[in-house]
Amino acid sequence: MTAPADPAVPIDADAEERALNDRRAAILEAVVTEYIGTAEPVGSSHVASAPGVQVSSATVRSEMVALERDGYLVQPHTSAGRIPTDKGYRFFVDHLTEPGVLGPTQHQQVSLFFDQVHGEMETMLERATGLLSELTSYTAVVVGPSHDSATIRSAQVVGLAPRLALLVVVLSDGAVDKRTIELEAEVSDDVLTRAGAQLHAHMVGKTSSSSWAVPSSGNNDVDRVVAAAGTAFGLMEHSMESDQIFVGGPARLAQSFDAVETVRSVLGILEQQLVVVSLLRDVLNRGLSVAIGTEHGFEPLASCAVVVAPVSVDGQELGAVGLLGPTRMDYQRALASAHVVGERLGQRLGESGRSGAPAGTGSHDGRN
Amino acid sequence: MTAPADPAVPIDADAEERALNDRRAAILEAVVTEYIGTAEPVGSSHVASAPGVQVSSATVRSEMVALERDGYLVQPHTSAGRIPTDKGYRFFVDHLTEPGVLGPTQHQQVSLFFDQVHGEMETMLERATGLLSELTSYTAVVVGPSHDSATIRSAQVVGLAPRLALLVVVLSDGAVDKRTIELEAEVSDDVLTRAGAQLHAHMVGKTSSSSWAVPSSGNNDVDRVVAAAGTAFGLMEHSMESDQIFVGGPARLAQSFDAVETVRSVLGILEQQLVVVSLLRDVLNRGLSVAIGTEHGFEPLASCAVVVAPVSVDGQELGAVGLLGPTRMDYQRALASAHVVGERLGQRLGESGRSGAPAGTGSHDGRN
DNA sequence: TCTGGCACTCGGTAGACTTGAGTGCCAGGC
DNA sequence: GCCTGGCACTCAAGTCTACCGAGTGCCAGA
Numbered sequence: 178m179t180a181p182a183d184p185a186v187p188i189d190a191d192a193e194e195r196a197l198n199d200r201r202a203a204i205l206e207a208v209v210t211e212y213i214g215t216a217e218p219v220g221s222s223h224v225a226s227a228p229g230v231q232v233s234s235a236t237v238r239s240e241m242v243a244l245e246r247d248g249y250l251v252q253p254h255t256s257a258g259r260i261p262t263d264k265g266y267r268f269f270v271d272h273l274t275e276p277g278v279l280g281p282t283q284h285q286q287v288s289l290f291f292d293q294v295h296g297e298m299e300t301m302l303e304r305a306t307g308l309l310s311e312l313t314s315y316t317a318v319v320v321g322p323s324h325d326s327a328t329i330r331s332a333q334v335v336g337l338a339p340r341l342a343l344l345v346v347v348l349s350d351g352a353v354d355k356r357t358i359e360l361e362a363e364v365s366d367d368v369l370t371r372a373g374a375q376l377h378a379h380m381v382g383k384t385s386s387s388s389w390a391v392p393s394s395g396n397n398d399v400d401r402v403v404a405a406a407g408t409a410f411g412l413m414e415h416s417m418e419s420d421q422i423f424v425g426g427p428a429r430l431a432q433s434f435d436a437v438e439t440v441r442s443v444l445g446i447l448e449q450q451l452v453v454v455s456l457l458r459d460v461l462n463r464g465l466s467v468a469i470g471t472e473h474g475f476e477p478l479a480s481c482a483v484v485v486a487p488v489s490v491d492g493q494e495l496g497a498v499g500l501l502g503p504t505r506m507d508y509q510r511a512l513a514s515a516h517v518v519g520e521r522l523g524q525r526l527g528e529s530g531r532s533g534a535p536a537g538t539g540s541h542d543g544r545n
Numbered sequence: 546m547t548a549p550a551d552p553a554v555p556i557d558a559d560a561e562e563r564a565l566n567d568r569r570a571a572i573l574e575a576v577v578t579e580y581i582g583t584a585e586p587v588g589s590s591h592v593a594s595a596p597g598v599q600v601s602s603a604t605v606r607s608e609m610v611a612l613e614r615d616g617y618l619v620q621p622h623t624s625a626g627r628i629p630t631d632k633g634y635r636f637f638v639d640h641l642t643e644p645g646v647l648g649p650t651q652h653q654q655v656s657l658f659f660d661q662v663h664g665e666m667e668t669m670l671e672r673a674t675g676l677l678s679e680l681t682s683y684t685a686v687v688v689g690p691s692h693d694s695a696t697i698r699s700a701q702v703v704g705l706a707p708r709l710a711l712l713v714v715v716l717s718d719g720a721v722d723k724r725t726i727e728l729e730a731e732v733s734d735d736v737l738t739r740a741g742a743q744l745h746a747h748m749v750g751k752t753s754s755s756s757w758a759v760p761s762s763g764n765n766d767v768d769r770v771v772a773a774a775g776t777a778f779g780l781m782e783h784s785m786e787s788d789q790i791f792v793g794g795p796a797r798l799a800q801s802f803d804a805v806e807t808v809r810s811v812l813g814i815l816e817q818q819l820v821v822v823s824l825l826r827d828v829l830n831r832g833l834s835v836a837i838g839t840e841h842g843f844e845p846l847a848s849c850a851v852v853v854a855p856v857s858v859d860g861q862e863l864g865a866v867g868l869l870g871p872t873r874m875d876y877q878r879a880l881a882s883a884h885v886v887g888e889r890l891g892q893r894l895g896e897s898g899r900s901g902a903p904a905g906t907g908s909h910d911g912r913n
Numbered sequence: 914t915c916t917g918g919c920a921c922t923c924g925g926t927a928g929a930c931t932t933g934a935g936t937g938c939c940a941g942g943c
Numbered sequence: 944g945c946c947t948g949g950c951a952c953t954c955a956a957g958t959c960t961a962c963c964g965a966g967t968g969c970c971a972g973a
Binding site: 624 | 966
C-alpha cells in the first residue's frame with residue numbers, strides 16, 4: 178500500500194536509488210542549496226521560486242512529502258520547512274553537484290602557495306593545512322606519507338655528552354629519525370664513530386622496522402654502543418610508526434557549529450591522531466571522497482561531513498588531505514579545494530622524490 | 546570625600562594594595578571561592594554562611610559595597626550577587642591562596658607519568674601537555690628549550706636520489722635538523738660524503754645560526770654541494786628558529802567557556818605559536834606565575850587566565866609550561882600542577898643532559 | 914560598630930496571546 | 944490525470960504581563 182499507491186514513484190524500487198525523478202531531484206537540490214546557504218529549514222514557497230523548479234508551491238509540497246517519506250528530507254517539526262538528511266546530502270553530492278572548479282581567486286591563492294612554498298616536506302604539509310582551511314573556511318587535515326616502506330639510507334652515532342650519544346637514521350624518503358642512547362661508561366668519539374659505521378654498514382637498505390641485530394665488530398666497546406643503539410631504536414613506538422598528521426584551522430570548528438558540545442567533541446577527536454588517520458584512510462579505501470554524517474560509522478562525528486582527497490605520487494596513494502565541516506558544508510568548494518591541493522601536493526612530492534632513476538630508494542620509480 | 550569618608554578603609558591609601566583588612570579579605574576569599582565553584586554571582590547571605598566569615602549578611606553587604614568601590618568585585622546588575630574582577634582574582638591569588646599541593650591521586654598520576662615516560666625530549670614534552678591538561682582539565686601548553694645557544698655537533702650529507710641529497714645537522718642539545726639539497730647534476734656518493742666532511746670540519750662548534758661560508762676543498766664538485774647545502778640551510782626560517790610548542794587538550798577550552806565566540810578566538814590564538822611563546826615568556830620575565838584577564842595586555846585572551854611555570858635545568862630557565870583557562874579557574878590546583886610538572890620536567894631534562902662534564906657542549910654544566 | 918528589619922530593584926520564569934511561516938488536503942481547471 | 948489556488952490547521956518564536964525571589968541599600972536600635 179505504500180510504494181505502488183503513489184503513481185509518481187517509479188515501479189522499480191531500485192530506480193529510486195539511482196535517480197530520483199527529475200522534478201524531485203530539482204526540488205531536493207533547491208532545498209540542499211538553500212539550506213547550505215542559510216542553515217534555516219526551507220519551505221515550499223522558497224523552493225517554488227528557485228530556478229530549476231517550475232511548479233507551484235503546492236506541487237512542491239506534495240513532492241516534498243514523497244522526499245520525506247523516502248528519507249531525503251526531514252521536518253524539524255510540523256509547520257516548519259524541510260532540511261536534508263544525510264541521505265539527501267549524499268544524493269546531492271553524488272548526482273546533483275558538479276565536480277566543481279575553484280574560483281579564480283582561490284585558484285590564484287593555490288598557485289601562489291605552491292610558487293612560494295619550498296623546503297622540507299613536513300613544512301610543506303603543515304602549511305598546506307593552512308591553505309586548505311583558508312580556501313574553504315573549514316578545518317583541514319593532512320596525513321603525510323608513512324615511512325613503512327622507506328629504507329635506511331644512513332645511520333650515524335653522534336656524541337652529545339660523555340655518556341650520552343644520539344643515533345641518527347636517515348630514510349630513503351628523506352625522513353630523519355633519532356634516538357638518545359645512554360651509555361654505561363664514557364666512550365671516545367672514535368668508538369662512537371666506529372659504532373655508527375658498523376650500524377651503517379649493516380642497516381643500509383633495510384626498512385626501519387627491521388631487526389637491529391648487527392654482527393660483532395670485534396671491539397667490545399663498539400659492540401656495547403651498537404647494542405645500546407639497537408635497543409634504543411627497538412622501542413621506537415613513536416614518530417616513525419605513526420603517520421604524521423597536520424591539522425589546520427581548528428578554530429574554524431567553532432564557526433561551523435554553534436553547539437559548544439559539538440565543538441568540544443569534534444576537537445576531542447582531532448586530538449586522537451590515530452583515529453583521524455584511520456578515518457581518512459578508511460574513507461579513501463572505500464573509494465569515497467565524502468563521508469556524510471554517520472556514513473563513516475563514527476558516532477562523535479555524526480554531525481560532520483568529511484571530504485577526502487588522496488595525495489598520490491606516480492599513481493600511488495601516499496597520503497591524504499581532508500576537510501572537516503558540518504554536514505551542511507559547501508561540498509562543491511570543499512571537494513574542489515581538497516582535490517586540487519591533494520593533486521598539487523602529490524606533484525610536488527613527486528618532483529622532489531624523482532629527479533631520475535633512484536639510486537637505491539625502494540619506493541619511487543622513474544616513469545612519467 | 547571618597548576614601549576618608551569610610552572609616553573602615555585604612556587612611557594609608559597604599560595599604561589597600563598590600564592587604565585588605567582581614568574581614569574584607571575573608572569576604573573576598575569567600576566570594577572568589579564560591580564563584581569559582583558555581584560560576585554564579587555570589588550574594589551576601591552565601592558569604593555570611595561561609596566559614597571564616599563571622600558577621601551577618603548585612604555587614605557583609607556593606608563590606609561588599611566597599612570591595613566593589615575599590616574594584617575587587619562587580620555586580621552584573623543591581624539586585625544580583627557579586628562576581629570578582631581581575632583585580633579581585635589577583636588579590637586572591639597573591640594573598641589568599643596557599644601555594645597548594647597536589648592531591649594524592651594527582652601526585653600519583655604525576656609520578657606514574659614520569660616513571661613511564663622515556664625517550665626523546667619532544668615526545669616527553671608532547672605527552673606532558675596531555676598530563677597537565679588531564680590534571681587540571683584546562684588546556685596545557687609546553688614550550689621546549691630553544692636551540693639558540695646550542696652548537697653544531699655534526700653535519701653530514703646523505704644522498705637520497707641521483708640529484709637529491711639531505712643535509713643532516715645534529716646540535717649539542719640533541720636536536721636534529723635537516724635540509725633537502727637539490728643538485729644541478731648527478732653527484733657520486735663519494736663527493737657527497739666529502740662535502741659532508743668538509744661541512745662537518747668547519748661547522749662543528751658553531752651555533753646553528755652562524756654563517757655557512759666554508760672554505761674551498763679544492764674539488765669543484767664538492768664545493769658545489771657544500772655551497773648548495775649552505776644555501777639550503779641559510780633559508781632555514783623554520784624548525785630551529787622558532788621554539789617548539791606543544792598544546793594539550795584544546796578540546797577542554799570548549800568546556801571552560803560557554804560562548805562559542807570565546808572558544809573560537811582562544812583557539813585562534815593557540816594556532817599562532819609565536820604569540821603563545823612570547824606570551825608565556827613575557828609572563829615569566831615579569832616574574833609572575835599567573836596572568837589574569839588583561840594583565841598580559843592581550844585583548845583576545847581577556848576572559849582567560851594564564852598560569853605559567855618555568856622549566857629550569859640547573860637554575861637556567863629553558864622552557865615553560867602553561868595552563869590556559871577561564872579567569873574563574875581553580876588557581877590552586879593549576880598552580881600546583883604547573884609547578885610540579887615544570888619542575889619534574891626540568892629535572893628530567895637535566896638528568897639526560899648531564900651525565901658528567903660535557904665534552905664540548907656549551908649549555909650544560911655539571912653541578913647538581 | 915554591628916545587626917535585624919524593611920522597602921525596593923530587577924533578572925528570570927511562567928503563562929496567555931499573537932504572529933507568521935509553513936503544511937496537508939481538497940475541489941476545480943487545463 | 945496531473946497541477947494549482949485556496950483554505951483550515953499547526954506550531955515555534957516573539958511579545959506582554961504578572962509574579963517570584965534573590966539580593967541590595969538604608970536605617971533604627973542594641
